[in-house]
Amino acid sequence: MQKNMQIQVNGASQTLPENASLADLVALLELTGKRIAIEVNAEIVPRSQHSSTLLQADDQVEIVHAIGGG
Amino acid sequence: MTHSMNNNDLLTIAGKSYRSRLLVGTGKYKDLAETRLAIEASGAEIVTVAVRRTNIGQNPDEPNLLDVITPDKYTILPNTAGCYTAEDAVRTCRLARELLGGHNLVKLEVLGDQKTLYPDMEETLKAMKTLISDGFDVMVYCNDDPIAAKKLEDMGACAIMPLGSLIGSGLGILNPHNIRIIMESANIPVLVDAGVGTASDAAIAMEMGCEAVLMNTAIAAAKDPVLMASAMRKAIEAGREAYLAGRMPRKKYASASSPMNGLID
Numbered sequence: 001m002q003k004n005m006q007i008q009v010n011g012a013s014q015t016l017p018e019n020a021s022l023a024d025l026v027a028l029l030e031l032t033g034k035r036i037a038i039e040v041n042a043e044i045v046p047r048s049q050h051s052s053t054l055l056q057a058d059d060q061v062e063i064v065h066a067i068g069g070g
Numbered sequence: 071m072t073h074s075m076n077n078n079d080l081l082t083i084a085g086k087s088y089r090s091r092l093l094v095g096t097g098k099y100k101d102l103a104e105t106r107l108a109i110e111a112s113g114a115e116i117v118t119v120a121v122r123r124t125n126i127g128q129n130p131d132e133p134n135l136l137d138v139i140t141p142d143k144y145t146i147l148p149n150t151a152g153c154y155t156a157e158d159a160v161r162t163c164r165l166a167r168e169l170l171g172g173h174n175l176v177k178l179e180v181l182g183d184q185k186t187l188y189p190d191m192e193e194t195l196k197a198m199k200t201l202i203s204d205g206f207d208v209m210v211y212c213n214d215d216p217i218a219a220k221k222l223e224d225m226g227a228c229a230i231m232p233l234g235s236l237i238g239s240g241l242g243i244l245n246p247h248n249i250r251i252i253m254e255s256a257n258i259p260v261l262v263d264a265g266v267g268t269a270s271d272a273a274i275a276m277e278m279g280c281e282a283v284l285m286n287t288a289i290a291a292a293k294d295p296v297l298m299a300s301a302m303r304k305a306i307e308a309g310r311e312a313y314l315a316g317r318m319p320r321k322k323y324a325s326a327s328s329p330m331n332g333l334i335d
Contacts, residue, residue: 009126010123010124010126011123012126014126029126029127031124034124034134035134035136035137035169036124036169037121037165037166037168037169038168039161039165042161044164044165044168046168047168047171062123062165063123063124063126064121064122064123064124064165064169065121065122065124065134065135065136065169066119066120066121066134066135066136066146066148066166066169066170067096067119067120067121067122067135068095068096068097068098068099068105068119068120068135069095069096069097069118069119069120069149069151069286070095070096070097070098070118070120070149070151070237070238070284070285070286070287
């Protein structure tokens with residue numbers, strides 16, 4: 001049976017299957033192809049490494065995008 | 071078109087040249103449609119954006135700002151608004167670079183408190199050092215202190231952007247003398263960033279010899295933002311032409327414009 005793990009995404013709990021990649025998380029959140037940037041545990045993970053980056057329980061993920069500002 | 075607004079009068083920042091000397095923000099608009107219309111009317115080529123957490127699970131199909139203000143059409147200038155420490159500002163710039171696919175131009179602003187949004191120069195200088203060693207091209211929001219401005223230039227800033235008055239205050243340029251002193255010694259573009267309230271403020275900045283003006287609230291908080299964007303475009307152009315033309319000397323007494331000879335008896 002597939003086991004799950006908990007991570008934090010933008011400060012909120014998120015349940016993911018164990019061994020999920022960052023790309024899996026992005027797909028789950030329906031953000032694939034969007035203009036975003038992601039940090040895992042305060043380190044930027046370049047877009048090219050989203051598929052190869054596996055998430056661990058309790059990882060802190062930050063997902064940001066551009067909004068209006070001056 | 072006269073020679074003063076010829077195509078050779080360009081603003082150059084970090085090696086790239088621009089025809090427009092008006093830089094605009096994208097905050098405080100009613101919606102993305104208004105944002106787009108106002109920015110088009112402003113004629114701006116450099117447009118600032120902020121970097122914030124994506125709302126998870128809310129309207130995944132909601133249009134993104136960068137789908138409306140696209141990086142292929144505009145030079146996107148990500149800011150560090152809302153950052154109160156050098157560390158947060160550097161982190162935001164790195165995220166912005168990833169977000170924009172390796173783009174190095176950023177607007178650094180490290181703020182001191184929420185009431186004034188006044189720049190914290192100690193933290194700004196600290197962030198500046200890290201950003202420069204990290205390969206960023208940094209346009210810096212700063213106070214109108216000529217010494218701080220000189221330090222930022224010496225550290226490698228690509229533009230110095232002293233405030234005219236507090237962010238979002240619309241009070242205009244409160245200390246033009248300091249801005250003049252900063253411009254006199256600077257070898258990089260000096261822009262007025264923050265404080266412009268209406269078109270005449272923008273024209274004054276340009277008449278003083280500023281290379282450009284960055285504004286957001288003056289346009290976004292006008293009753294008709296699109297019309298104000300157009301007014302700002304004209305004010306910037308008029309101010310620039312007046313600066314290049316060179317104003318007449320101020321005189322204490324009248325000097326007749328019409329000749330004295332040939333008057334009828």
